[in-house]
Amino acid sequence: MFKIEMSAIDHIFDYDDYRRFLQDYFDEQKKLRAVFSHRFFAAKAGFSSSSYCLNVIRGRFNLTPKSIEKMTKALKLDNRQTKYFAALVEYNQAKRVEERESAWDEITQIRSQNEFNHISHDQKEYFSKWYYPILRELVVHPDFDGDMMHLARAIDPAISTEEARAAVKNLEKWNLIQKTPEGKFQSTSLMLDARNVSPMDLREIRREYVQQAIGAVESKKPSERFATFTTLAMSESSYDYAVKILEEARKKIIAKASDDPIMDKVYEMMIVAFPMSKKFEKENEK
Structure with missing residues (x-):
């Protein structure tokens, strides 16, 4: 019974359409709990309209960033599932090609992360x-x-x-x-x-x-x-920014490689940044 209740959320990474995901989730919950309805979920999520979710599923309304936040909390999605759901919404609702491609890149990145196996x-x-x-x-x-x-x-x-x-x-x-x-x-x-x-x-x-x-x-x-070597003088905040950018690049490369139908060679990729000096301190700070 537990697996039936959680099946849609457990398989969220298999969905390409967030409206289909929501429809499947609502159908499952209705089978499990007689009290569950669009009105019930809307109240739980904090939507003013009891038919809001139904209109979203049917494509009459689009989700906004605020409504995404409310919905993911009501669905009790974890951080990765929340990011994936938000990317799905952006992908399905995008009006421009570049927005849609950017959202799809995010989707493939999250999917590839979800397919990692932890070494025992x-x-x-x-x-x-x-x-x-x-x-x-x-x-x-x-x-x-x-x-x-x-x-x-x-x-x-x-x-x-x-x-x-x-x-x-x-x-x-x-x-x-x-x-x-x-x-x-x-x-x-x-x-x-x-x-x-x-x-x-x-x-x-x-x-x-x-x-x-x-x-x-x-x-x-x-x-x-x-191979590239760069010596930089920067603040800790700039270093944190550099790490964030490098990590984003690493994830994009992993996602691209995981979707590559042709594997010609095996590469080892290393991204390293480390201090080559100590932090300067003013005399009165010593």
């Missing part, structure tokens, strides 16, 4: 070797035919065939990849989230990737890699 304690060994994450991306490529030697040599720098074979077995054991009935490999989730992995467990692989980055800057053609 048993899976943290995934980060013990630098080539595990790369192999996880390569082994699910539709052109991979099971040739472990070819797989090992596809990595740059190459690893041994034995290392590739052992890694694939581990990825299966950790349930990070699985075999299809056709004998191909597929990912068990779109992307992995390492927030639950301790910094100590990530330290070695981070060092490996930094070393790989140094080697790439020195050996790869400019057309094959991107």
Whole structure:
């Protein structure tokens, strides 16, 4: 019964039309609670008109930023669901093409974030070797035919065939990849989230990737890699702004990559900003 009550909200990220989502939600709630109605929800949300929600669902009214806030609170959506609902409203109600495209970019970003799989304690060994994450991306490529030697040599720098074979077995054991009935490999989730992995467990692989980055800057053609170095003097507020912009760019790139139908290569992307000086203090502040 609980799953029936929450099904529309649980699947909100599958909706492209917020009016359809609202219709499904209202239909479910009416089946669960005799007291539930458009009037009941309107009163709960704080709308002055008892028929407001019905008119929204039927396309007679559009939602405003204020009504979105009221509705998401009444629906008890969490932060990510609230952002997604607001993006859906913008997408469905946009009058200009660029507004609609911008809203769709936001939708795809949130969807990609929702498809992250959190690394469990048993899976943290995934980060013990630098080539595990790369192999996880390569082994699910539709052109991979099971040739472990070819797989090992596809990595740059190459690893041994034995290392590739052992890694694939581990990825299966950790349930990070699985075999299809056709004998191909597929990912068990779109992307992995390492927030639950301790910094100590990530330290070695981070060092490996930094070393790989140094080697790439020195050996790869400019057309094959991107590297930029900028020294800036700025306030803490400007730094916070820079972090926000960089994080937004990272999310957009992730969303674009997750929707890319063709995967040619595996890239490692690092965005780093760190202090290279201490904060100046006035003499009278010491």
